[in-house]
Amino acid sequence: xxxxxxxxxxxxxxxxxxxxxxxxxxxxxxxxxxxxxxxxxxxxxxxxxxxxxxxxxxxxxxxxxxxxxxxxxxxxxxxxxxxxxxxxxxxxxxxxxxxxxxxxxxxxxxxxxxxxxxxxxxxxxxxxxxxxxxxxxxxxxxxxxxxxxxxxxxxxxxxxxxxxxxxxxxxxxxxxxxxxxxxxxxxxxxxxxxxxxxxxxxxxxxxxxxxxxxxxxxxxxxxxxxxxxxxxxxxxxxx
Numbered sequence: 641x642x643x644x645x646x647x648x649x650x651x652x653x654x655x656x657x658x659x660x661x662x663x664x665x666x667x668x669x670x671x672x673x674x675x676x677x678x679x680x681x682x683x684x685x686x687x688x689x690x691x692x693x694x695x696x697x698x699x700x701x702x703x704x705x706x707x708x709x710x711x712x713x714x715x716x717x718x719x720x721x722x723x724x725x726x727x728x729x730x731x732x733x734x735x736x737x738x739x740x741x742x743x744x745x746x747x748x749x750x751x752x753x754x755x756x757x758x759x760x761x762x763x764x765x766x767x768x769x770x771x772x773x774x775x776x777x778x779x780x781x782x783x784x785x786x787x788x789x790x791x792x793x794x795x796x797x798x799x800x801x802x803x804x805x806x807x808x809x810x811x812x813x814x815x816x817x818x819x820x821x822x823x824x825x826x827x828x829x830x831x832x833x834x835x836x837x838x839x840x841x842x843x844x845x846x847x848x849x850x851x852x853x854x855x856x857x858x859x860x861x862x863x864x865x866x867x868x869x870x871x872x873x874x875x876x877x878x879x
Contacts, residue, residue, distance in 0.1 A: 669685050770830050774833075796808045
């Protein structure tokens with residue numbers, strides 16, 4: 641793309657940051673406000689929501705955006721749908737990074753679940769689950785089944801309760817660190833999104849080593865966009 645239009649990148653992932661590091665001063669890198677705000681970028685950085693798809697479209701028109709790039713998390717389905725709608729409403733193309741998911745390997749015991757109700761049903765035989773789903777389990781601390789003690793890992797630490805420890809930690813995680821966490825917490829089942837990120841993959845290897853089941857939250861359906869790429873490098877090469 642010899643004369644690229646003004647870009648708006650919806651980020652918050654490693655791929656989004658990799659793209660942002662290559663953007664000119666005229667481009668905008670947008671974050672929802674969860675996690676750290678990167679420093680040292682040449683482009684503009686915007687933090688906060690837009691008020692839905694219509695708000696995003698209004699922002700794009702006001703800023704003269706000519707290409708929208710969706711580099712959000714694979715499970716940020718609502719944001720991705722808003723992006724596709726806003727781009728169509730503005731008559732500009734929408735490109736997306738669609739990170740491939742993890743694939744089970746020999747020795748894995750993966751059990752796909754569709755939603756939170758499916759997670760709870762599949763958890764009944766276990767006593768010491770480790771949740772790596774982000775903040776969603778925090779909404780259910782008051783209904784932990786008898787006989788279970790939960791460990792939750794999220795970006796930010798926050799209070800748990802008598803039967804739940806909440807750990808604030810950010811990847812990348814090491815294999816040694818994950819082994820120590822599983823041992824300390826006596827984990828007997830892992831609950832994970834299929835994010836496909838190398839930064840959080842070591843937990844899957846530890847579960848494999850220990851012969852532990854992994855409840856994998858099914859990926860949401862994402863909208864069709866004008867172009868999709870499996871990596872930031874592939875998208876950057878197309879600009």
